[in-house]
Amino acid sequence: MSTTIEHVLKTIFQPYKGILAADERPSSMDRRLQEYGIADGDAMRSRYREILFSTPNLERTISGVILSEDTFAQHTVGDVLTRDFLRELGIAVGVKVDGGLESYAGSDTLQKTKGLAGLDDRCKQYREQGAGFTKWRSAIPVVGATDDFITTVATDMATYAYHALQNDLVPIIEPELLLRGDHTVEATAETFTRVLPAVLAALAEKKCNPQQCILKTSFITDGLTDGVLSADETAKRTLAVFRETKLDGNKGFYGIVFLSGGLESKTAIAYIQRIKALAEQEAFKTPLSFSYARALQEPVLLEWKGEETNVLNAQLAFTQTLQHAIKKYKGIEEAPRCGA
Ligand code: 13P
Numbered sequence: 001m002s003t004t005i006e007h008v009l010k011t012i013f014q015p016y017k018g019i020l021a022a023d024e025r026p027s028s029m030d031r032r033l034q035e036y037g038i039a040d041g042d043a044m045r046s047r048y049r050e051i052l053f054s055t056p057n058l059e060r061t062i063s064g065v066i067l068s069e070d071t072f073a074q075h076t077v078g079d080v081l082t083r084d085f086l087r088e089l090g091i092a093v094g095v096k097v098d099g100g101l102e103s104y105a106g107s108d109t110l111q112k113t114k115g116l117a118g119l120d121d122r123c124k125q126y127r128e129q130g131a132g133f134t135k136w137r138s139a140i141p142v143v144g145a146t147d148d149f150i151t152t153v154a155t156d157m158a159t160y161a162y163h164a165l166q167n168d169l170v171p172i173i174e175p176e177l178l179l180r181g182d183h184t185v186e187a188t189a190e191t192f193t194r195v196l197p198a199v200l201a202a203l204a205e206k207k208c209n210p211q212q213c214i215l216k217t218s219f220i221t222d223g224l225t226d227g228v229l230s231a232d233e234t235a236k237r238t239l240a241v242f243r244e245t246k247l248d249g250n251k252g253f254y255g256i257v258f259l260s261g262g263l264e265s266k267t268a269i270a271y272i273q274r275i276k277a278l279a280e281q282e283a284f285k286t287p288l289s290f291s292y293a294r295a296l297q298e299p300v301l302l303e304w305k306g307e308e309t310n311v312l313n314a315q316l317a318f319t320q321t322l323q324h325a326i327k328k329y330k331g332i333e334e335a336p337r338c339g340a
Helices: 003-012 026-035 042-053 069-074 082-088 119-128 147-166 185-205 231-244 265-281 294-304 308-326
Strands: 018-022 062-067 092-096 101-103 111-113 133-141 170-178 214-217 255-258 288-292
Touching (some): 018 042, 018 294, 042 294, 062 069, 062 082, 062 133, 069 082, 069 092, 111 133, 111 147, 119 147, 133 147, 133 214, 147 170, 147 185, 185 231, 255 265, 288 294, 294 308
Parallel strands (some): 018 288, 170 214
């Protein structure tokens, strides 16, 4: 393993730290601001990100930040490029290099990730500009993902990982199982057990060592429509499926991080707290952490409301959310279900 890859992996998986996903494309970020009744546009997106990144002591709880390509290239905090500002805090900087989704083979429901064209050159440039890692997201429905689709998605993810590794960048591989819908936890587990071996086989085919890669995954839980499983149940199910797919040990990924996938902030935080505690109790060896966008940002947007007078409160809400996210929850939850 190159010393750069090793250094980035160790930086990201420091105990009591996680990843902030701040890699929304401009159009997605504008939609997010609108959802919270905040004016959109370049200046507001830029100010919002500046508030996030300049939160005091960010580096005490955040070990990596994922940026979109435009933020990585241009955005500043004060007059310092964001990528340099974060690196000076000791935070690893990553870039989302996929190009979003397009219909798969004319399907109405399946979508494939774009972005392999020119990827090698982009990775090279990002590495030269100080990126330590990259991310590639695929979106996989729990119900209706055909074998052909899974193979295609896995092959493209492995091709992406190959280019990242060739350029000394740690690849985050994100086969996101979409949580929206009314599917059961059993269905989520079943789809995961089809996707994961396909991803590992595609990596092996490209001679990419998963020990140099990070898996970013959804929790193994129910679809969001009918309420969500308790943190205890989700943690147990997720670790059981990880064991079944041989993700614990030196043949799996270096580490695993979770996305929040539309779960409410408090639910996503309870899940990561519980899963970390259970992993420790059960001696699950692969490092686990969070890589949340919405679950970390929801409390900030609620406090900020687009007003300068609310900036300090928004940063306080962010800090408190991060502090919760890094704590382990050791108690057993009694309630079988929470939320709706
Ligand atoms: P959420 O935590 O909002 O699901 O986003 C994580 C992410 O990076 C999605 O690709």
